[in-house]
Amino acid sequence: MISEKMAKALNEQINKEIYSAYLYVGMAAYAASMALGGISNWFQLQAREELGHASKLMHYLNEQGKDLVLKAIAAPDQKFTSVAGLFDKTLEHEKEVTASIHNLVTLAKKEADYATEIFLQWFVTEQIEEEASVSDIIQKLEIGGKGGNAILVLDKALALRK
Ligand code: FEO
Numbered sequence: 001m002i003s004e005k006m007a008k009a010l011n012e013q014i015n016k017e018i019y020s021a022y023l024y025v026g027m028a029a030y031a032a033s034m035a036l037g038g039i040s041n042w043f044q045l046q047a048r049e050e051l052g053h054a055s056k057l058m059h060y061l062n063e064q065g066k067d068l069v070l071k072a073i074a075a076p077d078q079k080f081t082s083v084a085g086l087f088d089k090t091l092e093h094e095k096e097v098t099a100s101i102h103n104l105v106t107l108a109k110k111e112a113d114y115a116t117e118i119f120l121q122w123f124v125t126e127q128i129e130e131e132a133s134v135s136d137i138i139q140k141l142e143i144g145g146k147g148g149n150a151i152l153v154l155d156k157a158l159a160l161r162k
Pocket of ligand 1: 017020049050053094097130
């Protein structure tokens with residue numbers, strides 16, 4: 001059985017994962033409004049992945065006999081001004097999520113909650129991948145000069161994400 005404090009922290013993480021999905025849905029819509037279907041596809045899949053993360057946490061809470069406590073999801077900022085800006089914001093956001101996961105691991109260690117510590121390892125690894133994939137996109141855009149052609153090439157590439 002996990003502590004009430006840990007259950008609360010995991011519930012807060014669920015809120016953050018769903019917020020992430022909400023943020024990426026907004027970015028997908030922005031890309032779609034610019035006729036960038038591939039980039040929109042990438043963000044839609046990213047949003048779906050975030051809901052998967054929330055489900056994983058919800059399942060774990062349930063296995064540990066703790067209740068899911070849903071709170072309001074904040075409205076993300078939708079003032080996007082460029083495609084490059086979407087990915088910069090995504091990386092910044094993912095870094096915040098990584099810090100949040102690390103805080104959960106720190107709490108698990110402090111409470112000698114071995115089960116949660118092991119459970120969280122999947123998220124620690126996942127965050128490395130999350131940050132790396134966005135960094136890769138940012139680098140490619142920089143190489144291409146962040147201009148129209150670079151964006152169109154990226155759009156084509158990101159359309160392939162399934
Ligand atoms: Fe669920 Fe993108 O972190």
